Amino acid sequence: MIESLLSAQLLFAAAVLGALYALIGLGLNLVYGTMRLLNIAHGDILMVGAFAAFWWFTLTSLSPLIALPLIAVFGAAIGLALYFALFRHQLAQELDASVIEGRSLLLFFGVSVVTQNVTALLFTATPRAYRHLDEVYRFGDLAMTGNRIAALVCAVTLLIAMLIFLKKTLFGIEIRALIQHREAARIVGVNVEKVQMVAISIGFAVTAIAGTLLSMTEQTNPFMGFRFTIAAFVVIIIGGLGNIRGGIIAGFLLAVMEIYAVTIFSAEARSILIYGGFVLAIILRPQGLLGVRKRA
Amino acid sequence: MRDTFTLITVILAGVGLLYFGSIGAGPYWQIVALNLAMWIALTQSWSLFSGLTGYISLGHAVAYGLGAYMMATLFSEWPIWVLVPMGGLVAGVFALIVALPVLRVRGPYFVILSFGLSELVKYVLLVVETALGQSSRLLFGAPGTQTLLVWMLALAAVATLLRHVIGLSRFGQGLVAIREDETAAETIGIPITRYKVLAFALSTVIPGMVGAVMALRSTYFEVLQVFSPTISFTIVTIAIIGGAGDARGPVLGAVFLIALSETLRGVSPQLYLVFLGLSLIFFVRFVPNGLTGLLRGGGR
Numbered sequence: 001m002i003e004s005l006l007s008a009q010l011l012f013a014a015a016v017l018g019a020l021y022a023l024i025g026l027g028l029n030l031v032y033g034t035m036r037l038l039n040i041a042h043g044d045i046l047m048v049g050a051f052a053a054f055w056w057f058t059l060t061s062l063s064p065l066i067a068l069p070l071i072a073v074f075g076a077a078i079g080l081a082l083y084f085a086l087f088r089h090q091l092a093q094e095l096d097a098s099v100i101e102g103r104s105l106l107l108f109f110g111v112s113v114v115t116q117n118v119t120a121l122l123f124t125a126t127p128r129a130y131r132h133l134d135e136v137y138r139f140g141d142l143a144m145t146g147n148r149i150a151a152l153v154c155a156v157t158l159l160i161a162m163l164i165f166l167k168k169t170l171f172g173i174e175i176r177a178l179i180q181h182r183e184a185a186r187i188v189g190v191n192v193e194k195v196q197m198v199a200i201s202i203g204f205a206v207t208a209i210a211g212t213l214l215s216m217t218e219q220t221n222p223f224m225g226f227r228f229t230i231a232a233f234v235v236i237i238i239g240g241l242g243n244i245r246g247g248i249i250a251g252f253l254l255a256v257m258e259i260y261a262v263t264i265f266s267a268e269a270r271s272i273l274i275y276g277g278f279v280l281a282i283i284l285r286p287q288g289l290l291g292v293r294k295r296a
Numbered sequence: 297m298r299d300t301f302t303l304i305t306v307i308l309a310g311v312g313l314l315y316f317g318s319i320g321a322g323p324y325w326q327i328v329a330l331n332l333a334m335w336i337a338l339t340q341s342w343s344l345f346s347g348l349t350g351y352i353s354l355g356h357a358v359a360y361g362l363g364a365y366m367m368a369t370l371f372s373e374w375p376i377w378v379l380v381p382m383g384g385l386v387a388g389v390f391a392l393i394v395a396l397p398v399l400r401v402r403g404p405y406f407v408i409l410s411f412g413l414s415e416l417v418k419y420v421l422l423v424v425e426t427a428l429g430q431s432s433r434l435l436f437g438a439p440g441t442q443t444l445l446v447w448m449l450a451l452a453a454v455a456t457l458l459r460h461v462i463g464l465s466r467f468g469q470g471l472v473a474i475r476e477d478e479t480a481a482e483t484i485g486i487p488i489t490r491y492k493v494l495a496f497a498l499s500t501v502i503p504g505m506v507g508a509v510m511a512l513r514s515t516y517f518e519v520l521q522v523f524s525p526t527i528s529f530t531i532v533t534i535a536i537i538g539g540a541g542d543a544r545g546p547v548l549g550a551v552f553l554i555a556l557s558e559t560l561r562g563v564s565p566q567l568y569l570v571f572l573g574l575s576l577i578f579f580v581r582f583v584p585n586g587l588t589g590l591l592r593g594g595g596r
Contacts (some may be wrong), residue, residue: 003406011577023568038404038408040408086577086581089583097541098403098404101403101404102403102404105404105408106352107576107577107579107580109354109529109532109573110573110574110575110576110577110580111577113529113569113570113572113573113576114569114573114574114577115572116569116572117566117567117569118570118574120566121564121566121567121570126563138387188391226415226525232410233408264424268419268422268426269423270421271419272416272419272420275412275413275415275416275419276416278410278412279409279413279416280413282398282401282409283398283400283409285399
């Protein structure tokens with residue numbers, strides 16, 4: 001039993017899931033951190049990315065990996081459209097953060113319901129999957145399918161690229177400045193409006209890419225998103241607001257717990273673990289979801 | 297006082313109209329009246345807590361679900377008039393148990409917490425039912441729509457009256473003070489924790505009873521269906537569309553919802569949900585005042 005629990009197989013599964021959690025956590029971190037938008041539709045963006053990949057593969061027979069830039073642009077376009085339609089006006093009013101959070105939560109809730117049901121109307125609620133890169137590679141005891149390896153490599157590459165972007169480029173530093181202190185960032189000359197647009201574009205793009213990668217390993221259906229929304233929230237609660245590296249660690253941590261819970265108990269344990277972790281995380285941090293740094 | 301008498305008259309007139317009107321108009325309209333009364337009862341109760349305190353709950357499906365669960369498990373053993381109040385009692389007791397830790401969390405965090413908790417309860421019960429070998433339960437020999445309509449109209453009437461009376465009471469004013477500024481409310485001596493817990497528990501009792509009655513309506517119980525987040529979501533949408541400021545809001549919102557659902561549900565349930573989501577977005581974005589009032593105090 002112990003041996004099987006330490007198996008490379010489980011750790012590999014956890015690494016793939018963890019990399020995806022880290023990505024969607026990163027996406028949520030950017031959107032929540034810079035604008036205080038509580039994006040409860042985050043997982044639905046992932047679902048849209050997964051569906052885009054499914055149709056790309058079905059219609060063109062080309063690898064979804066080729067379509068990643070396209071799907072990223074698609075995700076970013078959705079983010080920008082929502083930004084202009086729903087949030088730009090409110091953010092410009094410089095309302096209290098709690099008002100922004102409350103309204104954005106309800107707006108995104110509406111967005112979530114609309115996205116799920118429009119997808120179900122267009123493509124029916126039938127779960128969909130496709131076979132791509134499903135040949136098995138063996139290293140000793142470890143058996144890995146090509147699509148999981150590809151998902152892991154792509155996700156980790158993107159994570160590293162994002163870390164470098166946020167640390168080294170001026171735009172990245174401006175985003176982090178906005179996350180840390182909105183007013184101070186404005187005072188030192190950060191173009192808040194522009195940074196917000198970039199942040200929501202990148203946040204949505206990264207999440208859509210995570211959806212594409214996920215679709216290569218799991219079934220896709222219009223109502224799959226909520227689980228990932230909650231996972232993303234757990235990740236940024238544990239990792240800390242604006243703490244990109246913390247979020248990445250938290251993503252892997254959550255994935256390890258989840259994979260082991262499913263293996264030891266049952267598939268239902270997954271939902272109980274995620275929602276239980278979510279409930280506990282919020283209750284134990286009553287000062288606010290992320291309580292690490294507050295906007296002054 | 298005169299206000300209350302006017303309201304009672306209006307409620308009685310409304311109940312009479314819905315009852316005799318729908319009985320006269322036929323079975324379809326009885327179901328429409330039943331659904332309308334159900335959403336009014338649910339949203340008035342929700343508003344008793346969320347409207348007054350500004351703590352927006354996305355978890356009231358749990359109360360509904362527990363009531364339905366109660367009815368589904370004990371239907372063959374006990375009479376309905378015991379089980380319906382018991383559904384409310386169980387929901388209220390559950391709310392009391394979770395209230396203390398949950399109500400420490402404020403503002404938008406409370407909203408997502410209530411949602412997460414609701415999903416947690418759903419999946420725990422799913423595991424329990426699976427372990428019991430019960431993927432679904434059937435209720436044989438449930439009473440007809442007319443009887444259920446009487447129950448539901450009574451629940452809607454009581455919920456509306458309760459919302460109105462508590463809104464005017466000292467207790468209700470205390471809850472509003474919590475919404476406006478929780479810290480200030482505490483400073484002037486309002487027992488905020490006791491008030492919040494009491495309002496929270498009270499607001500789940502009628503939804504528990506509604507759930508019990510609705511289990512009789514569907515004669516079929518399945519965890520995923522009765523603990524559905526769509527129920528919580530619909531309640532909030534009704535309240536936001538109608539406004540949760542007083543007892544009129546939920547009624548207006550429920551009428552809007554029923555009109556929407558009766559027009560679209562026949563076409564496609566998904567289309568109906570799309571329009572429901574769009575209505576929510578529209579009202580939050582362009583008619584935001586009710587919402588601002590709701591969330592202002594809770595978010596500090």
